[in-house]
Amino acid sequence: MSHDPWVWIAAFLTLAIFSFLYKDNVFYKIAEHIFVGVSGAWLFATYFQSDIVEDMLMKSFPHFFHRTEAPNYITLGGGVIGLIILLRMVPGFSWLSRWGIAFVIGFQTGLQLFSAINAYILIQVRAALVSLFVPRNIGLTIRNWLQAGGTFTSLSYFYFSKEHKGAFGVLTRIGIWFLMISFGAAYGSTVMTRMSILIGRVYFLLSTWLGVVRA
Amino acid sequence: MNFWRALQHGLSLDALPVATQDKQFIDEVISQSRKHHLDLPLLIFLEGLRPVSFIAASVLTGLEPFAELFFPQAAYQKFTSFVENRANLDTLIESLKQ
Numbered sequence A: 001m002s003h004d005p006w007v008w009i010a011a012f013l014t015l016a017i018f019s020f021l022y023k024d025n026v027f028y029k030i031a032e033h034i035f036v037g038v039s040g041a042w043l044f045a046t047y048f049q050s051d052i053v054e055d056m057l058m059k060s061f062p063h064f065f066h067r068t069e070a071p072n073y074i075t076l077g078g079g080v081i082g083l084i085i086l087l088r089m090v091p092g093f094s095w096l097s098r099w100g101i102a103f104v105i106g107f108q109t110g111l112q113l114f115s116a117i118n119a120y121i122l123i124q125v126r127a128a129l130v131s132l133f134v135p136r137n138i139g140l141t142i143r144n145w146l147q148a149g150g151t152f153t154s155l156s157y158f159y160f161s162k163e164h165k166g167a168f169g170v171l172t173r174i175g176i177w178f179l180m181i182s183f184g185a186a187y188g189s190t191v192m193t194r195m196s197i198l199i200g201r202v203y204f205l206l207s208t209w210l211g212v213v214r215a
Numbered sequence B: 001m002n003f004w005r006a007l008q009h010g011l012s013l014d015a016l017p018v019a020t021q022d023k024q025f026i027d028e029v030i031s032q033s034r035k036h037h038l039d040l041p042l043l044i045f046l047e048g049l050r051p052v053s054f055i056a057a058s059v060l061t062g063l064e065p066f067a068e069l070f071f072p073q074a075a076y077q078k079f080t081s082f083v084e085n086r087a088n089l090d091t092l093i094e095s096l097k098q
Helices: A005-021 A026-060 A073-089 A094-128 A138-157 A166-209 B003-010 B020-035 B039-062 B073-084 B086-097
Strands: none
Touching: A005 A026, A005 A166, A026 A073, A026 B039, A073 A094, A094 A138, A138 A166, A166 B039, B020 B039, B020 B073, B020 B086, B039 B073, B039 B086, B073 B086
8 A cells, every 4th residue: 555645635635536426425526626726727837837937937038047048038028918918917918818818819810720721721622532433342431331321411401502402412311321420439438538548547546555466 | 795695605515506598408419429529528528527527617807818719708708607617517417328
């Protein structure tokens, strides 16, 4: 059995989370409140260190941190925008915070636009454009028909400008079958991932905490 | 509210009653779900969300300054408090199952 108090805390929190399987209880509530608090604190500490201290203060005032490089005052601009965002707590100036947030979102959108279009649209469209007849490969031909049919019928399900009746209704009904199968596959994948996490936690309890299973 | 009372409130197991406007929202979600035949995926999603509803609501609260740019503040806060109250999700799940 472990003598490390942190392992005991981790084991208690693991069991507290598992206790929800029985029913909602005080231990589960304690664990979820600790999770929210610790996550918030960890995020704050991490961003404070990396963004404010390392990226802004160390670069703007390197001599305060015993560094020899030349000051780069442009990084203070980020701090100014951060302060503008915080103005939402100052009555009368709260509208200014929208400018700061708009800058952050606009900047991020600009940065992400190309990679997002490439990853989520162009690659998907390219992958959907498959040959419907592959000579001497009946398996791949069937697969491509399924893929093209699934894409077309699933997309037609989300076309609401025409009533889902008649031949179009049949098409959308096939589309929902494809959607259900993909939801099922996604759910199965999620369950498998969670099972892997569960095995990890049980292994932690039996090995690191109780020591009944050798690492 | 002193510390011990706040702690009692935070760890209370008493389910808050479902508010009238939340009932209307639940009815709207169910009718849309029925209309688009998405009961099962929604049920699976809600069952998965149920244990982490408080954490999800906390994340939504954290994202509020950014979300306010896209959604009306009152509606967003109402949705956050809807997710935070597990009784709302239970009612929604039970209604979907019927």
